[in-house]
Amino acid sequence: MIHVRLRVTGRVQGVFFRDWTVSTAQALGLSGWVRNRHDGSVEAHAAGTQTAIDAFVSACRTGPSAARVDDVIVTPAEPMPLDGFRRSPAN
16 A cells, blocks of 8 residues: 655645545545645645556646646655545644
8 A cells, every 4th residue: 555645736725625635535445634734735645556546646636627736746655544535624
């Protein structure tokens, strides 16, 4: 299982990006979480197969129709126990 952290910048808050992220991740069979950051970005931790992670990252580069994604930064993440994919409080 691969664990990654994503940081998505652009117009990604107030456009249902987190709800879209949860739906997309669940459809791909990923576990993890997504949250708004105080700097206006969105952060996610996702865990799953390499194929599912690649599809998720690719989808996040576009996001929902109301979003404008400027950048998606992907870094390896420490494994953590995860159950499903959910929204987390802002950080």
